[in-house]
Amino acid sequence: MHRLFQNMMARPKHASIFAFLLVLFMFSLATTKIIHQQHETKKTLALSLAQSNALLLKTALDKNLSANYTLAAAAGRDHVHENWFPAFAARLKKEYPDVSAFALSPDGVVRQVFPYKSNEAAIGFDQLADLAQGSETLKAKEDGRLTLAGPMELVQGGQGVIGRLPVYLPRYDGREAAFWGFTNVVIHVDTLLHYVNFADLNKSGFDYQLVKVSQEKDQPATVISTSSERISKQQVAVSISVPNGEWQLILSPQGFWLSPWIILGDALIVLLISFLIGRLVFMALTLRAGKADLERQVERRTEQLSNSNRRMKAVLSALPDSFYEADDNGVVTSYHSPRMDEWLQAKNWPLGKHFSELLGPETVAIFERVMAEAKIKGFSNGHEYYYDFGEHRRWFEMSMTYTYGSEEQNGFYILLSREITERKAVESELRIAATAFQTQDGILISDAENKIIRVNSAFESITGYQEAEVLGESPSVISSGRHPKAFYREMFQRIQEYGSWEGEVWNRRKNGEIFPEWLSISVVKDDEGKLTHYVATFKDISESKANERRINQLNYYDSLTRLPNRRMLCEEIDYLLTHIDLKCRRSAVLFIDLDHFKDVNDLKGHHLGDILLQQVASRLMDATRSGDSVARFSGDEFVVVLEDVDISENSDRIAYRAKHVANKVMAALRQAFELNEQPYALTASIGIAIFGQDAIGSDEIIKQAEMAMYEAKGHGRNHVCFYAPQMHEKILERVTLDTSFRLALQREEFVLYYQPQWDGERNMVGVEALVRWIHPTKGMISPGVFIPFAEESKLILPLGRWVMKNAMVQLAKWQENPSLSHLVMSINVSVLQFTTVDFVSEVEEALRQTGVNPAQVQLELTESMLVRDQLDIIQKMQALKTLGVLISLDDFGTGYSSLSYLQQLPIDQLKIDQSFTRAIEESDKQASLAASIIGLGQNLGMEVIAEGVETQAQFEWLKNHGCNLYQGFLLGRPQPSNEFVRTEEID
Template sequence: MISDYIFMSDSVPNKASRRFYSFSIIVFLIVFALGLSASYAWQLQQTKVKRTHAVSVAQSYAYQLKQVLDHNLSANYTLAALVHEFGGFTRWFPPVAQSLHRIYPEVNNFALSPGGIVKQVYPTKGNERAIGFNQLMDIEQGTEAWLAMKQQKTILSGPLDLVQGGKGLIARYPIMLEDRDEGPEQFWGFSSVVIRIDSLLKSTHQIGLSEQGFAYSLQRVDTNEPLLIVEDKAEQINDPVSINLSFPGVKWRLDIAPADGWIPTYMLVTYLLASFVLALLVARFAFMALRLREQKQMLTHLLSEKTKYANQSDYRLSSTLQAIPDPLIELDADGVVLEVRLPNDETDLQAFFVSGEHFSTHLPESAAQILELVFSEAGQSQTNSYRGALFSLLLSEGRTLWFEVSAVYRPFSEEVSTGHFIVLLRDISQRQEAEQQQRIAATAFETQDGILISDRQNRIIRVNKAFQKLTGYTENEVLGQTPAILQSGRHSPEFYQDMFADLRQKGAWEGEVWNRRKDGEIYPEWLSISTVHDLQGQVSHFVATFKDISERKASERKIQQLHYYDSLTRLANRTLLLEEMNDLLQNNGLQQSQAAILFIDLDHFKDINDVWGHSIGDQLLQKVATRLSDTTRTKDIVARFGGDEFLVMLEPADVSANPDRMAYRASQVAGKLLRSLERPFTINSVDYQMAASFGIALFDDQCNDPLDVIKQAELAMYEAKSAGRSSFCFYQQGMQERVLERVQLESDLRHALENEELVVYVQPQWDAQKRMIGAEGLLRWLHPERGMVSPGVFIPLAEESRLILPIGDWVLRQACRWLSKWHKEQQMAGFVLSVNVSAVQFAQEGFVQQVESILNEYQTPPSALQLELTESMLAHDQQDIISKMEALKALGLLISLDDFGTGYSSLSYLHRLPIDQLKIDQSFVANIEKGTKNASLAESIISLGHNLGMEVIAEGVETSAQFDWLKQQGCDLFQGFGLARPMTIEDLILLYRSAD
């Protein structure tokens, strides 16, 4: 059948036909095989594309599943943080769990399990069977519950049968509470989140895989045998793509594959049929091509005879043209290039003149314009020719060629008016280069540098204008003289002998020389001398160039001073210190020795600049620099690192006999410098007290980078500041990690307000009849990853970074907003809310105006707001503090003095402060009922406060005995865990209204 289809002509002789038939069958088989191969390759490509799409779909669903699970599991940390915050107290659980259930709708229920036994579940309806369930003793769940408790981290269990029915997942988080006797943390129990598998899959739209034609299977694979979570058409999964998912303590795997396979069967049949048809068509075309080939061979023989004579003529013409040494170009009347003939050494021109294209296509615009003018003149002149125009071309390797153009216009024949141009390009690059060099030499001779040319006897034969200007001599005055006329007398004869020895051996000399002008002035110059040789290789001339470097020498001295020394203190700067350290390390200056770097930072120097101005600050820095230099040894290097930071590198000491020698000396020097800086500095009859914090880092020949040592000393300095300032600290491993953690915490704190992570809790305050009369606002930070961050950690950080200013403003606004709302209700009209004010916040110049503005904004009764100030802030500008307190009192606010007795106590000014309330610090309340010294102190504070007309409140009241004792002594108000723990504002309102 194939032969009948392919071969239809019977006009071909039998012998040739049989040959054509055989060849066509071979073509058919080859093309058919190639078609099958291409089809197979295409199938592989399609399978790869489909697998890539399947991976994308699987990753998308896996990511959605992980996002949903991670989001819902985070509820565990909130429950655990609240249990930890309230010391194991869980009455808050139902309302909190109800709020969490709105945030995490996929969660079936939340649970708290003290000791591993489920005690509280929300929602209770439908989950009654879970109450009393012992997670640690259960056969199915006990192992993973014990594992979570031992590892103290979240473990996601499941899939498993829930006691309340159905299949689900359980995430348990072990809660550890601090021992009140300061022992190790103890296991309290679990916070648990239960998620039903059907709810989870519904929320992540897993059914979408089936709608897209995929069969899938989701399994837990970290167990001995995989546990099936969900599947659809799993029996149709063939060669699936797999995505692994990691959750707390477990691993899942999602397998998916198209339900009808990667390549459908009907496609395979289609590829086979297409390959067959294509092979049939190509075989037919091959047969026809062979027939045409026979006919062409006959025509070719006839044409070859006719063209033989023409080729001989072309050969003679080509030989003639090749004998011409210049490029020859033929163009038609419109400027299109017809032919280009180039010598072997001018092949680079091929890129500029391309046959079949207009001559200007690849030429620079300037060259194209010149050739356009040449063709115009040649076409219009009587001789139909033009020559003499010049143009240049820049080659790819940066070489420039210059050409002189000769053009002739000739008609094609007498009968045809149109013709063509014959263009000859003569390379004149060498001639142009020579002319250019002459111009350059003439221009270069008259430069700003002085030039002197002398003959072989060193007699001056020519000078330029710059020489005359620099030396003061005219050309006529020096012609025939030797350069010795310029000698200053500062150089010895040996200096000039060495100069001429270099000229004879090397042919050149350059260096710095002192010469004399005509008026007798001696000046430094940079002199370069070169020798010129004749054709026999003998010296014929000397060429000397020189420039006055007086200004450069002065600039070098100034740059040296600026580069290595601080302009304010005249101490070495950072660059000089680093070079000295590098010199020690690179030149074995620390072999069997150690050196030390002291990093010194002046404490609170910014306050001096802010209060007294930068002029006083600069004078203090100069005096500090002087005192540091006077206190250290001559070979010690004192440097200013920048701002109010100084560095001292101690002279290296041999530690081969005593390894602690350098550390001991560094500590002695640091102590000496500390004592030196503690002495007052007197400026304009005013004494200024300074203090500094020191960081010390030791280094030896094992050190690679001096900057690492300085960084270590800086970290140690920050450690000294954290320890209380005005001290020194040696660098130790681990400091950098603590600094990085502190930096990260500060970065997170900067976003805490905008991310709504800060919350104000309140702790009720009670009178002697245990009636709630007010509360204290307490700032809390619920970090999304760290959980509840202690105020003792982030409040000092906020004060140092001055983030306390926006945070304090936010707390004041929260308090005023609440008070404004409460005092519209009769029931809470007399309620007083206390807000802590930081020393940084209180020190603001416009703090009083800020408080007044917030009160007016929220229409808050001033008598309902009480500001709590710490006693330690009174150690600063007392007059400013008193004036601000009086201004706040004038607004109608209440003022409480917090932590009384722990700070800067002074009865000489206490009676002057407009204080409404004294707060007894909780450290004095501990063990107060046992008659300790704390009891005497507390009794004295109560008596002192009443005598000064102040209200007295005790904080930290944790037992009934403490309450009764304080009440007996006449204490007015009480606050502490024994009465009520800190709570949310909603819980406070409920508690207040229920008490009424």
């Protein structure tokens, strides 16, 4: 135990913790006992208050219930008389003022009550039959003792308790006494509680609750009076015995028996006292230990100083530098020098001499500056001076310190001098080498193990690597990985044989960029011929290589897409025909033209058109093999030359391959492009020409593929076609059609036919203007032939203007005819026509020239138009509505317009495409589509018209489903204006 105590004394921290815990434990026990005593005192006080108030309550209750005995005696005596009760009860009331009512209930039924006023509702109340009081009343009858019922809601109102005493009349024939009834004393709860001033309990800091204890174990107690809805579980209770039952008065503190703040305060005081005592123990032991430690430190420090002096002497003996000490005036007082033989070979020569006696004038000036700086700053380092030994000049570097003296001792200087003659010579040579090292060419020097030891600034600027990043690394740190290992083996073999190598190498910059350089490597050997270093110099030739590429790019590559251009494409095909044996091999050319690409430039601008072409080029490269060639032929036309394949086993192999690649290209282009953060859908038409050794030349092959492409466009675009010889005839027909169509516009060979439109009662309400071509030799040419051609060739623009003008001229004539003046003229507008800049102006001008009512002009736009520039469409439609014309959406249901976009447009009419009309009779599922369109149009407040009505069943179905207007061969065919007759009704 004594040893443990000593160990603790030697460790102040442990001792202080022990003292802290010990005091904390002792004070905690004492504080806990005091808190417990305070807790019990508070509970005892609460119990005393509860007992006092319970006694008051029981006394008041017993006093008032005793009135039952007096009333029972009178009832047993005077029960045969009827009028005795009021006067008797009045006298009792004076003696028992706290009783609110007296009552007699012969046979359990209340017959008399006093006072009668405000208690008359109790007359006739059957106490034995009542569900709430019956069981207690019957028990009182059987026991023959006074019982207390309640608290309860009284029949006469209010809450109270009832004391009942059964009355038995004696018999004089020896039989048992006969039950007569009950005497009742009614006491209001408020009156009873008046005797106990519960408000004083609240002021004393207690909550109370007076309850009636249930005689049934599973039934909760009945609350008679309470000061709080929730009574704390920290409580005392006093039982009050009442007739036929038990009440309890419960007291609980308003919060806790003792305040948590008091307990917390006691705990904090205990902690504080324990901490202070522990701290005092720690400080006392620390002071005691500090004194012993200080004595040990003095001994240790003395020994250290002794050792330091011995080491200092040894260091001075080992220093190659000269060591001098001079006084405050500059007189040498002590020195040590390894060059004693050089300083006039005098052992004590410098001692007692001023530094100016030992040095030349220039060196003296240097010493004076150094001594002045050292005296101000305390030190001065890195100063050079020289000393001439006969004809030889030797250079030295000095460092000086100055130490201020005390009152009894002057300050002194300490000087270290090191010879640097050889270093100065080397530095001079290095400056010359460094100047040559910092050229525009990159220089890398590596050791015999080919580890980098030096690079110049040109190396850093060319490669991006700083010198610190490559020191110790192999030169392969900038290797590009483009050259095989055999390339480097051959390089080092040549260096070993000839001592140098020169050539073009591809290397990699720090940022990952690969660049070309012209590299020269030479070796450095020592006097014995052993290789010590490699020196590599190089120039970045990226610019010259880029110039070569630019020249090549201009000649053979498209500047926008970076794909081969037409020139390189033709040379590649000619090379295949000339240098490759295609006797048993075949290749194919895919001619790809983007459908409606001009719309992108017209609507979105040439900048976005260029971006789209770049994206198309990228997808074409992804959709083809590495052996295939992709080129931009011109504008929006691309050509793919497939790698030749062997067809000796299957001649259809190249056709299958070409079709497969064409399908991959179509699938790649169908995916939406992103232009200006907006999706854009695009399709392409592809023509395929297969060729072998018998081909004439590249121009002919490309021409064949181009013809096939036009054939694909003729099939409605977004198609793939193989070249066939008969396509020459179709091209000729197309050229002929182009010439004829242009002449037809000049000669006005076009006429308008008008197809009537009807309402549900078969009244004609409008017409649709349809263009027809009457050829002078071929007769009537179907619109299905010349309309697609007109749209593709852009001739639809002059044709559309002609149709609009002549349709309005005819409408103006009909407006003069009373029977036709109400008709609405529907005019078809092509997509290309609507997207022109001055379309709204053309409509306005036509209205002004013809003078027709704009409300009778309806422009029919196709739904496919809505997928284009939505902002432009909305603005033009709003401008047209400002003019007063109507707008109809033709072919509704066949396009891709969104409903949210549709409701933004000022559309007056939806036109159900004839394909939906024909499908009505095919199946209920198909008919439901037409019904949905009708419901959609009506919900959007639009008029709905169905075209292609050809049967009576179609007409009846559409009418039954709420369609507004009808158009079709059933009701009327298209007619020229001179044969057009208004029909009021068609049977």
